[in-house]
Amino acid sequence: MAQKNIIEIRNIFKSYAGQQILDNINLRVKDGEFLTLLGPSGCGKTTLLRLLAGLEQPTSGQIIINGKDAKTLSPQERHVNTVFQSYALFPHMNVFDNVAFGLRCDGAAMEEINQRVTEMLRMVRLSGYEKRKPHELSGGQQQRVAIARAVVKEPIVLLLDEPLSSLDYRLRKNMQIELKQLQRKLGIAFVFVTHDQEEALSMSDSIVVLQQGRVVQQGTPRDIYETPKNISVATFIGESNIFNLFIDEANDKNIKVTVQGIQYELENDGQFKRGDKIHLLIRPEDTRVYHRSEIDDISMMFPAVVNEVIYKGTTVDLIIKLPDGTLLSVTEFFDEDNGEDVTYVIGESVWVNWPIGWEVVLPYEA
Amino acid sequence: MKHKFQYFSVGLITAWLCLFGLLSFLVMLTISFLQHDLDRIAVWHFTLQNYIDLFDPIFFKIFLKSFYIAFLVTAGCLLLGYPFAYIVSRLPEKVQNLALLLLLLPFWTSSVVRTYAMMSLLKTKGLLNAALLSMGLIHEPLQILFTNTAVSIGLIYNLLPFMILPIYVNLERFDVSLIEAAKDLGAKYTTIFRKVIIPLSMPGILGGCTLVFLPAMTLFFISDLLGGAKALLLGNLIEDQFLMANNWPRGAATSVLLTVLMAIGLLLYWSKTNKRVDYEAVT
Numbered sequence: 001m002a003q004k005n006i007i008e009i010r011n012i013f014k015s016y017a018g019q020q021i022l023d024n025i026n027l028r029v030k031d032g033e034f035l036t037l038l039g040p041s042g043c044g045k046t047t048l049l050r051l052l053a054g055l056e057q058p059t060s061g062q063i064i065i066n067g068k069d070a071k072t073l074s075p076q077e078r079h080v081n082t083v084f085q086s087y088a089l090f091p092h093m094n095v096f097d098n099v100a101f102g103l104r105c106d107g108a109a110m111e112e113i114n115q116r117v118t119e120m121l122r123m124v125r126l127s128g129y130e131k132r133k134p135h136e137l138s139g140g141q142q143q144r145v146a147i148a149r150a151v152v153k154e155p156i157v158l159l160l161d162e163p164l165s166s167l168d169y170r171l172r173k174n175m176q177i178e179l180k181q182l183q184r185k186l187g188i189a190f191v192f193v194t195h196d197q198e199e200a201l202s203m204s205d206s207i208v209v210l211q212q213g214r215v216v217q218q219g220t221p222r223d224i225y226e227t228p229k230n231i232s233v234a235t236f237i238g239e240s241n242i243f244n245l246f247i248d249e250a251n252d253k254n255i256k257v258t259v260q261g262i263q264y265e266l267e268n269d270g271q272f273k274r275g276d277k278i279h280l281l282i283r284p285e286d287t288r289v290y291h292r293s294e295i296d297d298i299s300m301m302f303p304a305v306v307n308e309v310i311y312k313g314t315t316v317d318l319i320i321k322l323p324d325g326t327l328l329s330v331t332e333f334f335d336e337d338n339g340e341d342v343t344y345v346i347g348e349s350v351w352v353n354w355p356i357g358w359e360v361v362l363p364y365e366a
Numbered sequence: 367m368k369h370k371f372q373y374f375s376v377g378l379i380t381a382w383l384c385l386f387g388l389l390s391f392l393v394m395l396t397i398s399f400l401q402h403d404l405d406r407i408a409v410w411h412f413t414l415q416n417y418i419d420l421f422d423p424i425f426f427k428i429f430l431k432s433f434y435i436a437f438l439v440t441a442g443c444l445l446l447g448y449p450f451a452y453i454v455s456r457l458p459e460k461v462q463n464l465a466l467l468l469l470l471l472p473f474w475t476s477s478v479v480r481t482y483a484m485m486s487l488l489k490t491k492g493l494l495n496a497a498l499l500s501m502g503l504i505h506e507p508l509q510i511l512f513t514n515t516a517v518s519i520g521l522i523y524n525l526l527p528f529m530i531l532p533i534y535v536n537l538e539r540f541d542v543s544l545i546e547a548a549k550d551l552g553a554k555y556t557t558i559f560r561k562v563i564i565p566l567s568m569p570g571i572l573g574g575c576t577l578v579f580l581p582a583m584t585l586f587f588i589s590d591l592l593g594g595a596k597a598l599l600l601g602n603l604i605e606d607q608f609l610m611a612n613n614w615p616r617g618a619a620t621s622v623l624l625t626v627l628m629a630i631g632l633l634l635y636w637s638k639t640n641k642r643v644d645y646e647a648v649t
Binding site for chain 1: 547550551552554562565566
C-alpha cells in the first residue's frame with residue numbers, strides 16, 4: 001500500500017535572533033508511521049516540532065498538513081497535537097478536566113466529552129484516576145495523561161517532544177513499548193523527538209537525523225545504523241571503531257586499503273579513487289577476536305592485547321589495544337551453539353578481524 | 367553552623383513579632399475589655415460595653431463605607447495592577463528589572479509628601495482641572511478633592527505596588543509551556559486567560575488583594591488629607607478614638623473587631639485552598 005504523505009515540509013528555514021536554527025529542511029511524514037527526529041541538543045529538532053505544532057512560524061518555506069498549507073489552517077483545522085517534554089499538564093485541573101480541555105475548546109457536547117474522555121483514560125489505563133490532580137500522579141501516569149489529552153483530540157499526527165527524557169531507565173523502557181503499541185492501535189503518525197539514539201532505533205519506522213539545522217540522513221533504523229551517510233551520523237548512532245586510511249588502489253568495483261599492515265580488498269560503493277582519504281568503520285559487534293589457540297590461519301588478521309573486559313550479562317565487551325596504541329571496542333555475544341570461548345583475561349594476546357563486507361567506508365571529514 | 371544561623375534568624379524574627387505584634391495585640395485585646403476613663407488610659411474593670419458601643423448605627427455606617435471604599439480600591443488596584451504585572455512578567459529580564467525599579471522609585475519619597483502632591487494635583491485650581499479646562503473637556507473645575515473619589519485615587523496610587531508585586535512574582539514563574547499546551551489543544555486566547563492563566567495566578571491575586579484591602583481601610587492620613595472631614599475610614603475612626611476622644615478601650619475594641627474580621631476572611635480563603643484530596647478514595 002502506498003502510504004500518502006500526511007505532512008510535507010518544503011524548504012523550511014528558521015532563524016532566530018540572527019541565528020540559523022533550521023537550514024532548508026525537506027521532509028515527508030507518511031500516514032501512520034512512527035517518525036523520529038534524532039539529533040544532539042541544539043540541532044533544531046525541537047524547533048522543527050514547534051513549527052509543525054504551529055507554536056512558531058518558519059522564516060520561509062512551506063508546511064503542508066494533509067494536503068493543505070498549514071498557514072491557512074486554524075489550530076482546530078490542523079489536527080496536530082503535542083505531548084510536551086515536561087508534559088505541561090494543567091496543575092489546577094484534575095485528570096478528567098485536563099483530558100477534556102481540548103474537547104471543551106472545540107465546544108463538544110457534554111455527553112460526547114464524558115464518553116470520549118472515559119474511553120481515552122481506559123485506553124491509557126488511567127480509569128479511576130479522573131479526580132486526581134497531576135501532582136498526585138507518578139511520572140509515568142502524568143506522561144499517560146499528557147498523551148491522553150493530546151490523543152483524545154483525534155489528531156492525524158501526534159507530536160512528542162522528548163516525552164520520555166524525565167523518566168527513569170526502567171519506566172522509560174516500558175513507556176517505549178507502550179507508546180509503540182499505542183501508535184499501532186491508533187494508526188496515526190507519530191513524530192517523536194529524541195536525542196537518545198537507542199530510543200530512536202528501537203521505536204521508529206523512520207529516523208531523520210538532524211545536525212546543525214540540517215537533515216543529514218533519513219531512513220529506517222537499520223539503514224541509519226548499517227549504512228550511515230557520513231562519519232557524524234555513524235558516530236552519533238552507536239559505537240564504532242574508526243580507522244582513518246588512504247586508499248592504496250581503486251577500480252570501479254573494489255578498493256584496497258591497508259589496516260594494521262594487512263591489505264584488504266573492499267567493495268567500492270562510494271566512487272573512491274586511489275589516494276582518497278577515508279574512514280573505515282567497524283561496529284564493535286562486527287569486530288571479531290580470537291584466542292591465539294583457536295586460530296591457524298592468521299593471514300588476514302592483526303594482533304591485539306586485551307585491555308579491559310566488561311561483563312554485561314548478554315554480552316562481553318572488550319577493549320583491545322593494537323600495537324600502535326589504538327583502542328578498539330569489541331562486543332562478543334554469548335552463543336551456546338558455536339562453542340566459542342568468550343572468556344578473556346586482561347593482557348591476553350588475541351587475533352582480530354571482521355567479516356569483509358560488514359565494514360562501512362566513508363569519505364574522510366576533518 | 368548552618369543550623370545555628372537558622373535558629374538565630376528564625377528566633378530573632380519570632381521574638382520581634384511576639385514583642386511588637388503579638389504582645390501589643392494582647393495589650394489592645396485586654397484594654398478593649400476594660401472600662402473607659404477620662405483621666406487614665408483605662409480602669410481595671412471588665413466590661414463588654416466597648417464592643418456593644420460598636421453596634422451603634424454611626425459606627426456601622428463607617429464600617430460599611432470603609433469596606434466599600436476598600437473594595438473599590440482593591441478592585442481598582444487589581445484592574446490596573448494585573449495587566450501591568452502580566453506585561454512586565456513577559457518582558458526581557460533586563461527590562462523587567464527596570465520596570466520594577468520605576469514602579470518602586472516613587473516610594474523612596476514619604477507617602478505623606480506624595481499625598482500632599484496629589485492634593486495639589488486634584489484641587490479645584492490644580493493641575494488636573496487646569497489641564498481638563500484648557501482642553502475644553504470641562505467648563506467648570508471638577509470638585510474631586512475632599513471627596514471619596516480623591517480618597518480612592520490616593521489609596522489606589524499608594525497601594526498599587528502591593529497588588530502588582532505578588533501577582534508579578536506569581537506570573538514571572540508561570541510555566542509558558544502551559545499556555546502553549548492550551549494553544550495546542552485549540553484554546554482561544556480568552557479561554558487560555560480565563561481557564562489557565564487566571565486560575566494559576568490566583569495565589570498572587572489573593573495575596574495582592576489581602577495586602578491592599580486591609581491598608582485601604584486603615585491608611586487614615588490619606589483620607590485625612592484627601593477626604594477632608596467627609597470621608598472617614600475605619601483607620602480614621604480608630605485614630606480619632608485614641609487621639610481625639612481619648613477613649614482607648616473603644617479604639618482598642620474597634621481594632622480588635624477589624625483584626626477578627628480580617629482573620630475570618632483569611633481562614634475562609636485557607637480552608638478553600640488547602641482542601642486535602644482523599645488519596646485512598648481513588649484506588
